[in-house]
Amino acid sequence: MEAVDDADQLPETPKNEVMSFFESAPPLKDAAETEKSLKEFVDRNTSLSVNRKANRVVCVTSGGTTVPLEKRYVRYIDNFASGHRGAASTEYFLKAGYSVIFLYRRGTCQPFCSLLPDDPLLECFSVADDSNIEVDPLHAETVKRAITENRAAVADGTLLKLPFTTIFEYLQILQLISASLRSLGPSAIFYLAAAVSDFYVPWESMTLHKIQSASGPLDMRLAQVPKMLSMLRNEWAPMAFYISFKLETDQDILLAKADMALKKYKMHMVIANELSTRKEEVIVVTEHEKVTVRRDSTQAGAEVECPLVELVVDRHSAYIKKVDA
Numbered sequence: 001m002e003a004v005d006d007a008d009q010l011p012e013t014p015k016n017e018v019m020s021f022f023e024s025a026p027p028l029k030d031a032a033e034t035e036k037s038l039k040e041f042v043d044r045n046t047s048l049s050v051n052r053k054a055n056r057v058v059c060v061t062s063g064g065t066t067v068p069l070e071k072r073y074v075r076y077i078d079n080f081a082s083g084h085r086g087a088a089s090t091e092y093f094l095k096a097g098y099s100v101i102f103l104y105r106r107g108t109c110q111p112f113c114s115l116l117p118d119d120p121l122l123e124c125f126s127v128a129d130d131s132n133i134e135v136d137p138l139h140a141e142t143v144k145r146a147i148t149e150n151r152a153a154v155a156d157g158t159l160l161k162l163p164f165t166t167i168f169e170y171l172q173i174l175q176l177i178s179a180s181l182r183s184l185g186p187s188a189i190f191y192l193a194a195a196v197s198d199f200y201v202p203w204e205s206m207t208l209h210k211i212q213s214a215s216g217p218l219d220m221r222l223a224q225v226p227k228m229l230s231m232l233r234n235e236w237a238p239m240a241f242y243i244s245f246k247l248e249t250d251q252d253i254l255l256a257k258a259d260m261a262l263k264k265y266k267m268h269m270v271i272a273n274e275l276s277t278r279k280e281e282v283i284v285v286t287e288h289e290k291v292t293v294r295r296d297s298t299q300a301g302a303e304v305e306c307p308l309v310e311l312v313v314d315r316h317s318a319y320i321k322k323v324d325a
């Protein structure tokens with residue numbers, strides 16, 4: 001479903017296509033609640049001082065969007081993204097003193113949980129007697145860290161988690177986030193690690209009920225999702241620092257595609273990654289350089305997101321200085 005390829009070469013998306021995408025999308029559930037949480041989060045973080053990097057907020061997008069095929073959807077198109085990149089990066093941004101809005105696909109990886117086994121509830125806990133549940137000593141430290149660090153970040157207001165499932169929800173929430181971060185100017189980062197569908201079934205052309213197989217093979221035409229990145233970058237929050245990701249399975253075209261995205265969307269950084277090596281290394285593409293960032297393979301459990309976020313923080317600091325000068 002990652003079909004950015006040819007679309008990258010298309011001219012800018014006209015604003016009216018974007019407007020009509022939003023106008024025809026199903027209304028976002030809990031929109032008022034989300035706006036309220038965002039306002040509280042931004043207010044709290046703009047008044048934070050001492051140890052936090054003053055006012056620095058990053059919106060990390062994570063996991064993949066779904067494309068429903070029916071309004072009461074039973075079937076949908078999905079993609080592979082596990083949300084590991086977004087969840088791990090969130091941890092490193094928090095450590096670096098940033099506050100994080102974690103816009104994630106429901107059911108995908110969560111910050112501080114990467115070391116938990118696949119089925120934490122069943123694998124980490126056992127019933128000791130009728131009223132007590134015990135943590136398996138083997139997993140005790142991991143469980144403690146996942147719970148305490150996650151809750152501490154949410155409780156002290158430095159981590160706001162917003163879930164999405166469909167492409168409609170993702171783009172609607174992203175728009176709300178950009179409206180709240182606009183006032184932070186260069187202090188805000190958009191770190192767009194989610195795998196976002198490029199094609200979708202417009203809401204008005206979807207059937208209400210489950211598509212029936214009795215009518216034979218299914219012919220379906222998917223429309224192109226308007227390229228919101230241009231709107232985000234140029235209109236919604238134009239002073240923010242922008243990092244997008246480019247995934248390819250063909251190493252030979254990866255850098256050219258990343259360069260193209262950098263120029264077309266005026267990104268500050270594009271992180272190029274190849275599917276099979278994405279956890280080992282990425283290439284950071286900017287206007288002036290291409291830097292390969294690798295996981296420290298001599299350290300058990302080391303993640304590529306650690307040096308990657310360090311580099312992003314460094315370049316973001318330079319950007320803020322330049323804008324403020």
Ligand code: PAZ
Binds near residue numbers: 245
């Ligand atoms: O979520 P994950 O850790 O499994 O994978 C991360 C990723 C490959 C989705 C991300 O690094 C990325 O490249 N996102 C953008 C994909 C794209 O639209 O090209």
